[in-house]
Amino acid sequence: MQQLKLTYDKKCECRVCKQSFTTKKLRSRFVRAAEFDSDFCPNYADATTNPLLYHINTCPHCGYSESEEFSPYFPPGALDLIHSKIAKAWIPQDFCQDRSIHAAVSTYKLAIYCGTLKREKHIIMAGLQVRLAWLYRNMKNDIQEQRFLKLSLKEYLESYMSDDFKGSSISETRIFYLIGELSRRTHQAEQAVKYFSKVIELQNRSTEPKLIEMARERWYEMRQDQKTAAN
Template identity: 25%
Template sequence: MDKNIFSGLENMGFDNIDHINIYNKETEAVKESKEKSFLYNKEVTCPVCNHVFKAATVKSSAYRMIKKDSDFFIRYSLINPYFYDVWLCNSCGYAAMKTDFYTIRSIEIEQVQKSISTKWHGRMYPEVYDVHVAIERYKLSLLNYVITNAKSSKKAINCMKLAWMYRLIDTQASKEIELVFLKQALEGLSDAYYAEAFPIYGMDKYSAMYLIGELNRRLGHTDDSLVWFSNVITTPNVKQNLKELARDMKDLIKEEAAALLADTDNSNISSTENFEPLENTKKSSFFSKLFK
């Protein structure tokens, strides 16, 4: 069978129609070229080794939000700014989320030089990053945070962004890894809530309360999540939109619990209908045990 969709039209004067894509989808090359137009190179000086390098940065005009997930993950259309959130010095291996890049202390510089720079081999990246490049860079950033014994909030936010990157991959394996990083994010954010001053990465105390509740919900810690959501709802001076978000999540938990209960009841009914007792006395004994 001829795979050319427009086969047979050549004798009518149409040429160069052998490989027409009828849906005109962008090729990877076209997509990459378009993404390049949304980027510019920012000159950055590494605070660890003083090496000057270019950091790929998303133009502010290119931010186009599609929607926001319930754990504050923003989905973008034109280009994903999260891919470019980590700055990495290819000379010494120092990496951090750009918000933190220049806030490194002298003792932390020494730790990077001792434990990162001595082992660093360098890595050349493409001009346009994808989710896999982003994951690698976030992991390098997290390693630097661990080596320098950074604040819990830094490690938590880094882990949360790693979870978001795995969410974008959207496979069964990636979903499992997402939960691993969400668990780490929850642990760090919970520590930061009690030990660090607010705001934390733009979040006030109440936003952090909500996020802790939401991370608990996503990890299946229903009772804990309900406590945190209730605290958001009942605390004075919390913004109304955040209270509404907490109410929505509480309602979602109740709906999921009701659906699970209904499935369990239906399963039990089905099992009971298929049960054929040998004797009536055994049937009576069976049900009497259930309802004692």
């Protein structure tokens, strides 16, 4: 009996050059996270079964890269920018096969650049930046992990201030928690405590009690650390 492969082929059409291509995706039956970090980074016993590696679709013809969350809408001038900044400079590369973590990092950087040129919502950009930070965490690259955690935090804050997370899968409770947790991880203690407190204040009307409990745990840990440091 033939063994089922980890990945399958997905047909895509590039929104920029309109050419068709086929890219790899991970079969959901193989996705089993062993545990999650406190910022929701999934950890897999087998690194090859990490769906983050295949989160981005990169057109091999022009380099345009996006996640499934990207809007199909291109603001005025965005297509021209992507053509001039990405497609015209594209050196043909194929990210459509089974991906290494290094190849995946390249696809995220392309998607972040495309999302910036396309003026994607802050909540979408935050998701890209934090996923890239997680990949760097898996690679034990602390400097780049911190860089992209900070960029993601900035986007989550912008998303909250502009309300552009409304209508997405990210609730108010979750965005407060993420701002608090990314602030904690980037050593911005005062801001972390502020946003963890906001999560706890939502306890009577939130439908996510697990997040409330996680925020309490982080808040308590930070208070204990502050007391220890003071002594």
